[in-house]
Amino acid sequence: MTVVAIVGRPNVGKSTLFNRISKDNSALVDDLPGVTRDRNYARVSWNDKPFVIIDTAGFVGQDTSAFEELTREQILLALDEADILLFVADAKTGLHPGDAELADLLRRSSKPVFYAVNKIDGSEQRRHAAEFFELGLDRIYPISAAHGFGISELMDDLCAAIPEAPAQTAEEEESGGAIRVSILGRPNVGKSTLVNHLLGAPRVIVSPVPGTTRDAVDSHIVKAGQEYVLIDTAGIRRKGRTREKLEKISIIKALQSVERSHVVVLLLDAVEGVTDQDLHIAGYIKERSRACIVGINKWDAADKDPKRTKRFMDDLHDRFRFLTYAPVLTFSALTGRNVARLLPTVKEVFRQYNQRVTTGIVNRALEETLARHEPPQAGNRRRLKFYYATQTAVRPPTFVLFCNYPQAIHFSYERYLTNRFREAFGLDKTPIRLIFRPRQRTGGTS
Numbered sequence: 281m282t283v284v285a286i287v288g289r290p291n292v293g294k295s296t297l298f299n300r301i302s303k304d305n306s307a308l309v310d311d312l313p314g315v316t317r318d319r320n321y322a323r324v325s326w327n328d329k330p331f332v333i334i335d336t337a338g339f340v341g342q343d344t345s346a347f348e349e350l351t352r353e354q355i356l357l358a359l360d361e362a363d364i365l366l367f368v369a370d371a372k373t374g375l376h377p378g379d380a381e382l383a384d385l386l387r388r389s390s391k392p393v394f395y396a397v398n399k400i401d402g403s404e405q406r407r408h409a410a411e412f413f414e415l416g417l418d419r420i421y422p423i424s425a426a427h428g429f430g431i432s433e434l435m436d437d438l439c440a441a442i443p444e445a446p447a448q449t450a451e452e453e454e455s456g457g458a459i460r461v462s463i464l465g466r467p468n469v470g471k472s473t474l475v476n477h478l479l480g481a482p483r484v485i486v487s488p489v490p491g492t493t494r495d496a497v498d499s500h501i502v503k504a505g506q507e508y509v510l511i512d513t514a515g516i517r518r519k520g521r522t523r524e525k526l527e528k529i530s531i532i533k534a535l536q537s538v539e540r541s542h543v544v545v546l547l548l549d550a551v552e553g554v555t556d557q558d559l560h561i562a563g564y565i566k567e568r569s570r571a572c573i574v575g576i577n578k579w580d581a582a583d584k585d586p587k588r589t590k591r592f593m594d595d596l597h598d599r600f601r602f603l604t605y606a607p608v609l610t611f612s613a614l615t616g617r618n619v620a621r622l623l624p625t626v627k628e629v630f631r632q633y634n635q636r637v638t639t640g641i642v643n644r645a646l647e648e649t650l651a652r653h654e655p656p657q658a659g660n661r662r663r664l665k666f667y668y669a670t671q672t673a674v675r676p677p678t679f680v681l682f683c684n685y686p687q688a689i690h691f692s693y694e695r696y697l698t699n700r701f702r703e704a705f706g707l708d709k710t711p712i713r714l715i716f717r718p719r720q721r722t723g724g725t726s
């Protein structure tokens with residue numbers, strides 16, 4: 281998945297541009313309820329090119345007192361991890377020394393960079409925009425993120441730089457019947473230790489210093505006749521940076537790994553608990569409808585007081601309640617205790633993720649579900665009616681339900697249907713998707 285990062289000085293309009301690009305293309309991101317909207321990355325599609333767009337401001341916080349340092353860090357991060365850079369400057373303030381410095385850094389990159397000058401909403405700003413040619417750039421895109429001016433020219437050109445044909449299908453074929461698994465989690469949570477344990481030999485360097493593993497490599501293993509590909513086994517860190525920065529950086533890599541996975545193992549630290557970043561990754565897993573297992577590592581070091589354990593688990597379920605389908609496992613990658621449960625669980629989750637249900641069974645379940653709890657009235661006082669349903673896809677199991685007023689279905693009724701389908705089809709450990717369609721008339725008679 282191509283990652284496009286928006287970079288620029290504070291207050292130039294990065295977030296506004298991010299919102300415009302992601303909002304105008306919300307088809308792909310909006311069809312899943314209950315996922316947090318408060319975030320700085322989005323999967324969008326422009327001219328049929330899917331990509332992930334990231335507002336880097338979110339990675340460095342709002343501490344403007346140290347903004348030069350922060351901005352530099354942000355640029356380096358984006359240069360490292362993104363595929364395309366989108367530089368934004370502010371025509372209202374005009375050319376700023378910081379812009380020149382950033383442009384300099386970007387010019388040294390081998391990645392495509394698009395330079396936009398924002399806040400072009402009047403003739404005065406247009407004059408200011410000309411100043412930016414002093415940066416020695418071939419092409420500058422005058423835009424107004426707030427009003428939409430110039431956005432399509434910019435995005436059309438940017439999308440042309442995104443490679444055709446996502447590698448997804450090729451990769452799918454290549455991996456045959458293998459289950460693609462990624463192990464994600466913040467630095468020091470024990471990813472390398474776990475991978476080494478699974479591989480049965482210390483192939484990945486483990487160290488108590490965060491960020492000691494480098495290159496992205498996939499590892500193949502066969503257990504009990506099932507092949508697994510551990511994606512990006514080297515993990516999601518960088519050498520020689522502070523822990524705090526590392527945690528901010530890792531999200532881009534994490535998102536890319538989610539894209540490539542069937543099943544994501546989200547590792548948490550039993551001692552440190554759940555962080556916002558864990559929830560961010562979890563939100564993305566949900567949004568991308570990937571199967572997931574929550575692995576609580578370092579269980580050997582956890583406080584075994586039953587009350588605390590209960591509080592930990594309650595808190596976990598509460599914070600991951602949008603991901604109820606993810607089984608939770610506790611283990612210790614260090615001692616190996618209970619790690620043996622992981623791959624069988626991955627296999628079971630994957631089985632459900634690929635499950636097919638015949639149309640007859642789907643419709644029987646639909647009938648029973650409706651009989652048990654009638655659909656509420658649609659807004660226009662007409663009765664909401666479901667006609668029939670059928671499974672249209674796997675990974676995840678996806679069901680299309682034909683009804684008279686798809687737009688009138690309340691979220692709570694959708695949740696009810698989802699839960700009943702899960703129960704009826706034994707799909708408790710996989711995401712499933714329900715799509716509501718207006719009934720299509722066939723044949724052209726009557």
Ligand SMILES: Nc1nc2c(ncn2[C@@H]2O[C@H](COP(=O)(O)OP(=O)(O)OP(=O)(O)O)[C@@H](O)[C@H]2O)c(=O)[nH]1
Pocket residue numbers: 288289290291292293294295296297337342398399400401423424425426427
């Ligand atoms: N006039 C005008 N104002 C804009 C435009 N785009 C953004 N702004 C304003 O510029 C200000 C900063 O916008 P943000 O999108 O928050 O900028 P940012 O670069 O994300 O800022 P940081 O998060 O501080 O780095 C806001 O008050 C926006 O309303 C535009 O096209 N025209």
Ligand SMILES: Nc1nc2c(ncn2[C@@H]2O[C@H](COP(=O)(O)OP(=O)(O)OP(=O)(O)O)[C@@H](O)[C@H]2O)c(=O)[nH]1
Pocket residue numbers: 465466467468469470471472473474485486487488489490491492493515516517577578579580581611612613614615
């Ligand atoms: N007590 C305990 N320590 C563990 C366990 N798993 C890993 N550790 C320790 O945690 C530290 C970090 O482990 P790593 O496997 O390097 O963690 P990582 O997630 O790969 O870390 P980064 O390279 O920073 O991303 C090491 O000192 C491990 O020995 C566990 O199950 N129990």
